[in-house]
Amino acid sequence: MEPSRDTHATLVDLLDRILDKGLVINVDVIVSVAGIPLIGVNLRAALAGMETMLKYGVMQAWDKKSRAWEREHRKKNVPSLLEGEEIVMKMFGSHYYSKGICNAWRPGYFYLTNKRLILYRQDFDEITFQIPLEEIKALVTREEAHFVKGKKKEALYLIDKQDQVHRFSAVETNQLKDAIEQNLATSGLSLEESPVLPEFEEGPIDFLTEGEEVTHRGKKVWYLVPASGIQQETWRPGHLYLTNKRLCWWYDFDKKLVFDVPVDRIVSVNTEMRKTSGLDSKKEKTLDVAYRFNSAKTIASFSGGGQIDEWVEALNRIVSGKISEETEACPQCGKPTPAKELLEKGCTNCGWVSPRLKKKMAQAALSAE
């Protein structure tokens, strides 16, 4: 069989290739139609003009109205500036917003001025993030997994003077960082050298009771929320915290504690390889915490990638050394302290020492003489 070309029948094959394929240039100096680079458009339709494109429903999101709106809004493409403020640099990027009801990357344009760093959404003429230059304490870039599997992306972390951490991503992260640094230098400001990023994103840990302290925490942990009503049991994402009093699981979506058990009720800790997803058959290591509840034994299950072993270790310390972890209120000031510590060392708060320990210390002092 011989390959054929240059016949009428092969014209379609040729057109397919010329219209849909060919080397793609990824630069912004190529001619575009209505703001869409030509290579991004279905050329077959674009050829016949935008009108036909709309007639066939191609890129309906870009219908006449929204293009008119876009045109209108493109005009005021600069955030309002303060007096004497000048733009040094503009770059597309986004800010990871995690304070609202849902976490999301908010895209916009970074404007670096001689006074501020601004993230501006021109579509809504809205400044979604801004910080005066003198409030910037440190900048850190870190390579992170991109949401496209296997790809890496530089993320920029900005730590402000209040030690709040802000996470950004930009087209050229390092360029943005350099520009900010340079800008600070010309303003006579300096950054903290070799800053350290806090290990965890500071979540709102406002569930702690008085005298309660977090003793172990980690990355995201999934909890098998028990069935209730018509809701079947389901794995949900959140964060697990071990405090000196309780084991608590914070549900990321509802932003509240969904599970907590006093540490002295924990009976045992086990791990098991289990299917955690209905989608694939891969088994994952899960953590089963058995605890007493209304005199019955109940099990809570957690999963969370590679950190389960750490949790087992942390929890086992409690289960095995439970007696020593029992807290007692100091008879003098009332501060809850582990009983063992209170008996052996005394109260760290007010200096109270048990009569027995007093005697012991007196004896020790005597024999030393």
Next chain:
Amino acid sequence: MAEARYLYCIVEGNEEITLGNIGIEGSSVYTIPYQDLCAVVHNCLPEPYKSEDKEKVNLWLTTHEKVVDVAWERFGTVLPLGFDTIIKGEEGITPDENMKKWLKDDYENLRQKLGKLKDRAEYGVQISWNPKVIGERLIETNPEIKKLSEEIKSKSKGLAYMYKQKLENLLKKEMEKEADRCFKDFYEQIKRCVEEIKVEKTKKLEEDKQMLMNLSCLLSKEKSKILGEELEKINNMKGFLVRFTGPWPPYSFV
């Protein structure tokens, strides 16, 4: 007036030459060299070619292809671009400077691609079948279907209707299975004769033809004979039809 460059393809070479008035609407096609790469272009306005007139568009497209062909013949290896790739200038920067900047920034990548495509060409392979012929064959060879189709004959009118529905469903399922199996077999068969395969979307054909697979294959021109022989075998199978087109510039492999 602002100027721009319509880009046909990238070739190996460092001469600054003109290829004559062979471009779209008779424009003069020439090369812009950067080191050992050349961009094949013509001068145009910084706006895309567009028209409602199908004849006109087809003429543009075939002209685009002809220019790429001429360059291909002359320079040996091409990286073809799609239609309507136009590089414009910016304030204070000429389109040529933009072009060279792009060639410079993408130099490694382009060199690598040119290396991969040296002496290679793209061939289109489309295999379709006649569903009627295949269906009849399945009714004969598949025991379950055969049994069902025989049972129908002895049923009353109402029951026969139900049976027919059942038969059609079953046949449809078996056809899909058969199509999957054919795809796998043919793919393996073709893979052995080519260097790279891109699986393209299948297209709707006439009533009595159904496209099973639409492939773009990359191979050296000499090897096209071996591929042709393999395709001949498939073409000779009852109910199957193969379309073999090319050699095309390697549009699908850039």
